[in-house]
Amino acid sequence: MAKGKTFIISGPSGVGKSTVLRELFKDRDDLYFSVSATTREPREGEQDGVSYHFINVERFQEMIEADAFLEYAEYVGNFYGTPKKYVDRAMNEGKDVILDIEVQGALQVCTKRPETIRIFIAPPSWDELERRLKSRGTDSDEKIQKRLVRAKAELQTADVYDYFVINDSVDRAVREINAIMLAEHCKPAERMKILKE
Amino acid sequence: MAKGKTFIISGPSGVGKSTVLRELFKDRDDLYFSVSATTREPREGEQDGVSYHFINVERFQEMIEADAFLEYAEYVGNFYGTPKKYVDRAMNEGKDVILDIEVQGALQVCTKRPETIRIFIAPPSWDELERRLKSRGTDSDEKIQKRLVRAKAELQTADVYDYFVINDSVDRAVREINAIMLAEHCKPAERMKILKE
Numbered sequence: 001m002a003k004g005k006t007f008i009i010s011g012p013s014g015v016g017k018s019t020v021l022r023e024l025f026k027d028r029d030d031l032y033f034s035v036s037a038t039t040r041e042p043r044e045g046e047q048d049g050v051s052y053h054f055i056n057v058e059r060f061q062e063m064i065e066a067d068a069f070l071e072y073a074e075y076v077g078n079f080y081g082t083p084k085k086y087v088d089r090a091m092n093e094g095k096d097v098i099l100d101i102e103v104q105g106a107l108q109v110c111t112k113r114p115e116t117i118r119i120f121i122a123p124p125s126w127d128e129l130e131r132r133l134k135s136r137g138t139d140s141d142e143k144i145q146k147r148l149v150r151a152k153a154e155l156q157t158a159d160v161y162d163y164f165v166i167n168d169s170v171d172r173a174v175r176e177i178n179a180i181m182l183a184e185h186c187k188p189a190e191r192m193k194i195l196k197e
Numbered sequence: 198m199a200k201g202k203t204f205i206i207s208g209p210s211g212v213g214k215s216t217v218l219r220e221l222f223k224d225r226d227d228l229y230f231s232v233s234a235t236t237r238e239p240r241e242g243e244q245d246g247v248s249y250h251f252i253n254v255e256r257f258q259e260m261i262e263a264d265a266f267l268e269y270a271e272y273v274g275n276f277y278g279t280p281k282k283y284v285d286r287a288m289n290e291g292k293d294v295i296l297d298i299e300v301q302g303a304l305q306v307c308t309k310r311p312e313t314i315r316i317f318i319a320p321p322s323w324d325e326l327e328r329r330l331k332s333r334g335t336d337s338d339e340k341i342q343k344r345l346v347r348a349k350a351e352l353q354t355a356d357v358y359d360y361f362v363i364n365d366s367v368d369r370a371v372r373e374i375n376a377i378m379l380a381e382h383c384k385p386a387e388r389m390k391i392l393k394e
Contacts, residue, residue, distance in 0.1 A: 122388065155389075163380065164388035176383050183360065183380035186373050191319065191361035192352075 002190055004032070004091035006113065007181060008099045008106045011121030012151030014133040016167045020121060021100060023174045032090035034099045037063070040078035053083065071101060071108035082109070096181055103154050110160065117184050119177060120161040124168040126152070199387055201229070201288035203310065204378060205296045205303045208318030209348030211330040213364050217318060218297060220371045229287035231296045234260070237275035250280065268298060268305035279306070293378055300351050307357065314381050316374060317358040321365040323349070 011017040025031060037053040039060050048054050055063075060079050063069055072081030082099060090097050099109065099116075109116050123129035129151060133144045158164075163180050167173040208214040222228060234250040236257050245251050252260075257276050260266055269278030279296055287294050296306065296313075306313050320326035326348060330341045355361075360377050364370040 119383075158389075159385065161385060163383040164385055165383055166388065176379060179376040179379035180383055182373060182376035186316075186360040186362055186377060188356065188358060188361055191363065192355075 001094045002185065004093070004095040004097060005181075005184055006087060006091065006097045006099060006109075006116045007177075007184075008101055008109060008116055008118045009121060009177070010101060010103055010106055010118070010154075010161070011167070012123070012129065012154055013147045014129055014136065014151075015121050015123050016132065016170065016173075017100065017121050019170055020165075020167060020173045020177070021098065023170050024098070024177055030095055032086070032095045032097045034082055034087055034090075034097055036080050037069075037083050038078060038080045040080075070099070070112060071105040073102070073105060103157055103160070107157075107160060117163070117180070118161040119163045119165055119180060120155075120158050121165050121167050121173065122155070123151075124166055128168075198291045199382065201290070201292040201294060202378075202381055203284060203288065203294045203296060203306075203313045204374075204381075205298055205306060205313055205315045206318060206374070207298060207300055207303055207315070207351075207358070208364070209320070209326065209351055210344045211326055211333065211348075212318050212320050213329065213367065213370075214297070214318050216367055217362075217364060217370045217374070218295065220367050221295070221374055227292055229283070229292045229294045231279055231284055231287075231294055233277050234266075234280050235275060235277045237277075267296070267309060268302040270299070270302060300354055300357070304354075304357060314360070314377070315358040316360045316362055316377060317352075317355050318362050318364050318370065319352070320348075321363055325365075 009017065009021065021033070025033060035049065035051070035053060037055050037060065039055060039057050042048065042051070042054050046052065057079070060081065063081065063083065064072065068084055069081040070084050070087060072079060082101065082105070087097050087099070101109070106118055110118065123132070126148065130144065130148055133139060133147055139147065165173050165176045206214065206218065218230070222230060232246065232248070232250055234252050234257065236252060236254050239245065239248070239251050243249065254276070257278065260278065260280065261269065265281055266278040267281050267284060269276060279298065279302070284294050284296070298306070303315055307315065320329070323345065327341065327345055330336060330344055336344065362370050362373045
C-alpha cells in the first residue's frame with residue numbers, strides 16, 4: 001500500500017473553502033481531515049477530537065517543546081496547532097491528509113516537510129470575492145475592506161503554493177483538487193519503486 | 198483563454214499505449230494529437246496529414262536546418278520528426294497537445310522546451326508486460342525478450358519523466374492522465390496572472 005500524502009489547502013476568507021472541503025470529503029473515507037489542537041474554550045456543540053483537540057496552555061507548551069506540531073500560531077489570545085501524531089498515523093494507513101491552514105502555517109509546515117503539497121483556493125476575481133463577503137451579511141463594510149486587503153497581501157506570498165484552484169464553481173474546484181491529489185500520486189518517486197525491482 | 202500545454206506520452210512496446218490514447222481522445226476536441234513528419238513511403242490506407250505528414254528527405258533536411266522540429270530521429274533507414282508548427286498552432290488555440298514519442302525524443306523536446314510535461318506509461322509489473330507481449334502473438338520469443346530488455350533499459354533513463362501512469366486498467370490510466378493534465382493547468386504561473394492585476 002502506498003503511503004498517503006499531505007495536502008495544505010489555504011484560501012482567503014470568503015472564498016468558499018468550507019463548502020469546497022465539505023464537498024471534497026463526501027464519500028471519501030480514504031481522506032483524513034486534520035483536526036487542530038487549541039487552547040481556547042470549547043463552544044457549545046463543539047466536540048473534543050472532532051472540532052478541535054481541546055488542551056490547556058501547559059500541554060500546548062509541552063507539545064511545542066517536544067516538536068509535536070507541524071505548525072502552530074496564536075490567534076486573538078489563543079493557540080492553535082496541527083499535531084503531527086494524527087497526520088502521520090493517517091498517512092501510514094495510506095490516507096491522504098488535508099490541512100486547512102493559513103499561509104503562515106503553510107510556510108511552517110513546508111520548512112519541516114518540503115514534500116507537503118500546497119494548494120491555494122483563489123476567487124475568480126477580487127470583485128467576486130468582495131461580492132461573496134458582502135452576501136454573507138456577517139461583516140461590516142470596513143471589515144470586508146480589511147479582509148480584501150488581507151487576501152491581496154496573502155496572495156503576494158502565495159508563490160510558495162504548488163497549485164491554484166479557482167473557485168468559480170464548487171464542482172470545478174473539487175474536481176481540480178481531486179485531479180491534483182491523483183496527479184501527485186503519479187509522481188516518479190512513489191511509482192518507480194514498483195518497477196525498479 | 199489560457200494557452201494549451203504539451204504533454205509527452207511514452208511507454209514501452211506492449212504497455213497498451215495506443216489503447217489508452219484512443220480512449221483519452223474520445224469526445225475531446227480540446228486535445229490535439231501531434232502528427233509526425235516522416236520520409237518513409239505511405240502504406241496502404243495511410244493518409245497524408247492524418248497518419249503522418251509524408252515528406253521527402255530534402256524537405257526533412259530543410260526542416261532540420263530551419264529548426265522546425267521539436268525532435269527527430271532515424272528509425273530503420275527512415276526519418277521521423279515532430280514539426281513545431283502544428284504543435285504551436287494547437288497550443289495557441291488553447292488546446293493541449295499530446296506527443297506520442299520515445300524516451301530519446303522526449304529528451305530532445307525537453308532540452309528545447311523544459312516546460313513540456315512528460316508522462317511515462319508503465320506496466321503494473323514486468324511479468325505482466327511479458328504476458329501482454331506474448332498475448333499479441335506477433336513477436337517471436339526472442340523478439341519479446343529483446344523488447345523486455347529494451348523496456349527495462351528505457352526505465353533506467355525514465356527519471357526525466359514527471360509522472361508515471363501504471364496501465365493496470367485502461368480506465369485508470371486515462372483517469373490518471375486526465376488528472377495530470379488538469380493539475381498542470383492549476384500550476385501558479387498560469388493562474389497567478391488572473392489575480393495579480
